[in-house]
Structures are given as C-alpha cells and as structure tokens.
Amino acid sequence: MWKKWSCQVPKGYCRSNKYVHRTTKMKIVIIDYGAGNIQSIKFAFQRLGYEAILSKDAEEIMAADKVIFPGVGEASSAMKKLRESKLDGVIPKLNQPVLGICLGMQLMCNSSEEGSTQGLGIFDVEVVKFSKEVKVPQIGWNQITNLKSGLFKNVKEKEHVYLVHSFYAPLCGETIAEAEYGLGYSAALKKDNFYGTQFHPEKSSEVGERILENFLEIGN
Amino acid sequence: MLTKRIIPCLDIKNGRTVKGINFVDLRDAGDPVELAEIYARTGADELVFLDISATEERRRTLADLVLRVAEKVNIPFTVGGGISSVEDVDILLHNGADKVSINSSAVKNPQLINELVAKFGSQCIVVAIDAKQMDGEWMVHLVGGKIPTALNLFTWAKEVEDRGAGEILFTSMDHDGTKDGFANEALSKLSTELNIPIIASGGAGNMQHFTDTFIKGKADAALAASVFHFKEIEIKDLKEELKKNNIPVRL
Numbered sequence: 001m002w003k004k005w006s007c008q009v010p011k012g013y014c015r016s017n018k019y020v021h022r023t024t025k026m027k028i029v030i031i032d033y034g035a036g037n038i039q040s041i042k043f044a045f046q047r048l049g050y051e052a053i054l055s056k057d058a059e060e061i062m063a064a065d066k067v068i069f070p071g072v073g074e075a076s077s078a079m080k081k082l083r084e085s086k087l088d089g090v091i092p093k094l095n096q097p098v099l100g101i102c103l104g105m106q107l108m109c110n111s112s113e114e115g116s117t118q119g120l121g122i123f124d125v126e127v128v129k130f131s132k133e134v135k136v137p138q139i140g141w142n143q144i145t146n147l148k149s150g151l152f153k154n155v156k157e158k159e160h161v162y163l164v165h166s167f168y169a170p171l172c173g174e175t176i177a178e179a180e181y182g183l184g185y186s187a188a189l190k191k192d193n194f195y196g197t198q199f200h201p202e203k204s205s206e207v208g209e210r211i212l213e214n215f216l217e218i219g220n
Numbered sequence: 221m222l223t224k225r226i227i228p229c230l231d232i233k234n235g236r237t238v239k240g241i242n243f244v245d246l247r248d249a250g251d252p253v254e255l256a257e258i259y260a261r262t263g264a265d266e267l268v269f270l271d272i273s274a275t276e277e278r279r280r281t282l283a284d285l286v287l288r289v290a291e292k293v294n295i296p297f298t299v300g301g302g303i304s305s306v307e308d309v310d311i312l313l314h315n316g317a318d319k320v321s322i323n324s325s326a327v328k329n330p331q332l333i334n335e336l337v338a339k340f341g342s343q344c345i346v347v348a349i350d351a352k353q354m355d356g357e358w359m360v361h362l363v364g365g366k367i368p369t370a371l372n373l374f375t376w377a378k379e380v381e382d383r384g385a386g387e388i389l390f391t392s393m394d395h396d397g398t399k400d401g402f403a404n405e406a407l408s409k410l411s412t413e414l415n416i417p418i419i420a421s422g423g424a425g426n427m428q429h430f431t432d433t434f435i436k437g438k439a440d441a442a443l444a445a446s447v448f449h450f451k452e453i454e455i456k457d458l459k460e461e462l463k464k465n466n467i468p469v470r471l
Contacts, residue, residue, distance in 0.1 A: 039316040043291045073341035132415060135440065137343050137386050139417050141265055141470040142222045160223065160470040162296055164318075164343045164386075181222055203296045203318065205260065 026216060028052040029064035033085045035078035036070030036104065037202075044202035048213055058090045066216060067094055071103030075127070075167070076115025078103055092120050097218045098194050105189060105196030106167060114167050123189045123196060125172040134182040137166040144187045144199070148176040151188065151195055153214045159207045161187070161199035168198065223468045224434050225265040225441035226455055227419065228448040230255060232271045232301070235281045253288050259448070260295045263455040265470060267293070268321070268389075268443060271301030278302060283311045290316025298346055300389075304329075309336055313344060321346040321389055324362045327369060327376070330383060337384035346419075347385040349377060351406070352393035358406055365393035373406065374413060381414050388414065389443065391421040399425025399447070407437035419443050427453060427461045434467045 028045060030038050032054040045052040052068070053060070061067055069091060071078050082088050091098065091108070100108045109119045112127035119127070130136045141160040144152075163179070169186040171178060177188035179198070189196040195215065201208035231238045236250040256267055269289070271282050286299055299312050300321030309320050326333050326347050336345045350365050351358045351373040358373035377388055390410060392403030402423045411418045417440035420433045424444035433439045447453045459469040 037313065037316065037318065039287070039314065040290050040318070043316065044294065046291070047294065072344065074338075135415055135417050137416070138222060139343070139387060140222050140225050140441070164296075166342065200296070203294065205294050209294065 026050060027063065027065045028068065028216070029055050029061050029066070030068040030070060031061060031087060031091075031104075032056050033078075033087055034081045035073050036101075037072050037200075038070055040200075041068055041070055041101070041202045044209065044212060048209060048216075050216065056085045056087065058087065061087070061090060062094065065096060066218075067091075067096060067098040069098060069100040069104040069108065071101065071105075071107060073103060074115060075103060075106060075112040075117040079107055079115075079117050079119070082107065088120060092122055095193060097215065099215050100194070100196035101202070102165060102198060102200055105198055106165075106169065108189075108194060108196050109169055112167060122194050123169065123172075123174050123191055125169045125174065125186070125189070127167050127169050129167050131182060137164055138181050139164045141204075142179045142181065142187075142199075144177045144179055146175075146178045149188075149190050149195075150218055151190070151197075151211060151214050152177065153210075153217075155207060155210055155214075161197075161201070161204040161207055161211075163187075163199045165198060169196075221468045223265070223470045224439070224462065225419075226263070226430070226458060226469070227266045227268055227441055227443040228259050228264050228455075229268040229270055229421070229443050229445045231445065232269050232282070232285065233273050234275060234277075235273075235285050238272065252285060253292050255449075256289055256293050256297070259455070260293050263459055263471070264295065264448075266295060266441070267297040269297060269299045269301075270321075271299070273302075279308065279311075283315050286312050286315040286317045300346070300348055304332070306332075306335055306339055309340060313340060317344075319344045319346050319387070321348045323348040323350065326380065327360065327362060327371065330379065333380060333383040333385055337386075342384050342386035345385050346387045346389055347380045348389040348391065349373065349380070350391045350393055361393055365396070374409060377410055377414060381416050385416065387417045387419065389419040389421055392423060395423030396421070398423055401425065401429040402433040402437055402439070402442065404433055404437035407433060407439050411438035411440070417441065424453075427458050430458060431462060431465045431467065434462065435465070 108122040143158045175186040179187035201211045296318040298319040304325035360371040419441040420439035421443040
C-alpha cells in the first residue's frame with residue numbers, strides 16, 4: 001500500500017515522486033463482470049496509494065468498504081453480463097458507498113434507451129440518446145457545474161472532466177453535477193450510498209483523482 | 221462546454237519512441253511512458269501511440285507498453301498501428317487503452333469496424349484515414365500514404381460512420397510533414413457531412429494552424445507530433461492562444 005508523500009498542498013496536487021506506506025487499509029472492490037476498463041481504474045487507485053481488488057464474487061463485493069461499478073460498451077450486453085454474474089440482485093442491496101462510472105452509472109438508472117435496457121433502478125431516471133444536433137458520441141473534456149455532495153469536495157465549479165458517451169441521464173432530483181452538451185444533463189448522480197459519474201474520474205487528470213479520493217473518504 | 225482537444229502523437233517502434241525527441245528533461249529519451257507522463261502533466265488532453273514496428277513480437281511489446289502507460293498516465297490514450305482483429309483490440313483495451321485506432325485493416329475488411337463496435341462499443345473505435353488529392357479528388361491511401369486505393373475520402377468516411385466508428389482521425393498526406401497548416405477545407409467538409417468527432421492530423425507548424433483547423437476546419441481535436449516533441453510549441457502556450465481566439469480549451 002503506497003501513498004504519495006503528504007505535502008501541504010490540496011490532495012491531488014501533490015506532485016512529489018516520493019511514496020510512503022499508507023497506514024489505513026481500505027478494501028476497495030472493482031466489480032469485474034467483463035464490461036469495463038477495469039485496469040485503468042485499478043491503476044488510478046494505485047496512483048493514489050490504494051490497492052483495489054477485481055472481483056465478481058458476491059460475498060467479496062458485499063464485504064468491501066468501497067465498491068466501484070465500472071462499465072464501457074453497449075448497455076444491453078453489459079446488463080446481460082451483469083445478470084449472468086448474478087450481480088444485478090447484489091448491487092442494489094449494497095450498504096457501503098458504491099460508485100458507478102460511465103456505463104456503470106447508466107445501468108444504475110431505471111432504464112436505458114440503448115438496446116431498450118432495463119436498469120437496476122437505483123437512480124430514478126431514464127437514460128436517453130443525445131440528439132443529432134450534436135456530434136455523437138461526445139468525446140473529450142467538458143465542464144461540470146452545480147456541484148453538490150462530498151464527492152466534489154475541493155473541486156471547483158467548471159472544472160474539466162473526461163467524458164465519452166452517446167447516451168445521458170437527464171437532469172433530475174438525484175443530479176449532483178451537471179454538464180452541458182446541446183442541453184444540460186447529469187454528469188453525476190447520488191442516492192443514499194450510491195454515487196454515479198458519467199465522466200471517467202480515472203482518466204480526468206488531477207480533478208478525477210481528487211474525486212476518487214473524495215469517494216474513498218465518504219464514511220460507510 | 222466541450223473543449224477542443226490537443227493530442228500529441230508518439231510514434232513507437234519496438235516499444236520505444238522514434239522520430240527525434242528533443243526533450244532535454246527526459247531521463248530516457250526513448251521511453252514512451254516518461255514522455256507520456258510529461259505530456260499529461262503539461263496539458264495534453266489525450267495521447268495517441270502509433271506503433272510502426274514490423275517484428276514478430278510486435279503484439280506483445282505493444283500490449284506491454286499499453287499496460288505501462290495505463291499504470292502511469294491519468295489522461296485517455298489511443299493506440300494504433302497494425303491492429304487487425306478483435307483479439308488485438310481485446311488485449312489492448314484490457315490492458316488499459318481507452319481507444320484503438322484501425323486504418324488499413326478497416327479498408328481491407330470494412331466489416332471489422334462493425335465487429336469491433338458490436339463487441340467494444342463505438343466510443344473506443346477510432347478509424348484513421350490517410351488521404352491525398354489526386355487530380356483534385358481526395359483519395360484514401362494505405363501504408364502511410366504509399367499505396368493509393370480506389371476509395372474517395374468522403375465516401376469512405378461516411379461508410380466508417382455508418383458502420384459505427386466513434387471517431388475519425390484524418391491525416392492529409394499532402395500536408396503531413398509540411399508544417400504548412402492542416403487540410404482545413406477537407407476537414408470542414410468531413411465535419412459538416414458527418415456527425416462523429418473528427419481529429420485533424422498532418423501539417424501543424426505553428427499556433428495559428430491550430431486556431432485555423434478549429435475554426436476553418438471545424439475539427440474537434442488536433443493531433444501533432446514534431447511541433448510538440450521538439451518543443452516548437454508548448455501545449456500550455458498553445459491553449460492560451462486558442463483561448464484568446466475564443467476556442468474552448470481545458471486550461
């Protein structure tokens with residue numbers, strides 16, 4: 001367990017190459033159901049000084065302190081893989097902080113227009129496709145605004161994060177960050193212990209690292 | 221607002237960077253990972269690694285490199301060069317690449333685009349197109365512009381979009397290496413006719429060229445190699461300049 005040398009600058013800004021042992025042990029499990037860029041997320045935590053475990057074992061996931069639910073690709077096939085792993089029934093019942101990333105977040109919603117997919121129904125919103133008024137997929141760095149919740153502690157309004165997606169969750173009561181692409185939509189969602197980001201914190205430079213650290217600091 | 225992306229391209233041979241790299245602060249001038257880390261720290265929005273190796277071990281060397289890059293770099297990156305099958309893409313994405321770029325293999329077997337999109341999703345499939353003008357018509361070329369095909373650039377680009385590719389990386393062989401600016405007329409036509417992002421490549425020589433390709437060329441991203449590698453343009457300065465010209469950038 002390695003942690004960047006804690007210097008007197010905000011977290012994520014520390015650029016020292018010195019590493020020290022992290023003293024607290026936290027069990028972070030990245031759900032490995034065959035539909036995510038899991039290596040990148042694992043490495044992002046490693047850069048922050050945490051060892052994350054990849055697992056599709058329900059008991060291991062339930063025993064974790066923090067759970068990451070990744071996802072890239074197409075919604076209906078990812079949901080199918082999730083069902084095959086029998087994790088569709090496990091995730092909604094988790095009590096610890098859970099972070100869905102990109103398609104992971106979308107699958108936590110009621111449904112997705114992509115492949116007419118029924119979601120896990122954690123977030124009370126329906127995922128729909130961007131209109132032809134904008135280029136689809138949206139690829140690149142966009143700003144996040146109206147930041148709410150501890151997930152964005154020490155993150156400034158209008159910071160840039162990396163997104164790549166064709167479908168989006170509209171603004172709703174559970175929106176904790178907004179982005180604009182032809183229209184305003186949910187860049188992040190929260191309900192109870194469940195968090196979701198449409199953007200990729202693991203690819204969003206220092207801002208993303210700060211958001212991941214904030215997630216780890218959320219109490220169980 | 222979605223920002224315009226600046227993308228340094230690293231040419232890779234046998235796991236090492238090629239083309240002269242003029243970074244005095246590099247401990248190891250040929251190490252792509254170290255160079256990638258510097259670019260990530262100094263404002264690059266994304267990176268492209270283009271493998272030009274021709275050895276038997278190419279696949280494994282590239283897969284290893286991707287793993288090492290993913291471990292260190294906190295911005296997205298694309299890998300291209302010699303990718304021709306679902307298996308190739310699977311290992312690169314598994315090792316942490318965000319996107320893969322295919323070129324000749326897509327021309328030879330267009331169905332490959334559909335297969336990759338079905339398996340991995342549009343968002344990670346970039347199709348690179350090299351083209352140059354022949355008798356006034358933009359024609360697709362293979363092998364770095366050496367082999368002409370019968371494909372018209374715009375027809376092929378439309379087909380690539382229809383087959384589900386998430387993005388097009390267009391290199392003008394007429395402009396590549398000239399440092400005379402990007403192929404803005406063709407870029408603008410691509411950007412208008414298609415509804416997926418277009419990355420401009422070939423011809424970057426100064427900061428004005430980037431402004432022009434975003435405004436006149438309507439490009440969504442601009443890729444360059446030597447102007448960045450030789451520090452002729454610092455990405456931070458470039459982005460300041462673009463911002464002055466009201467082009468949205470991440471600073």
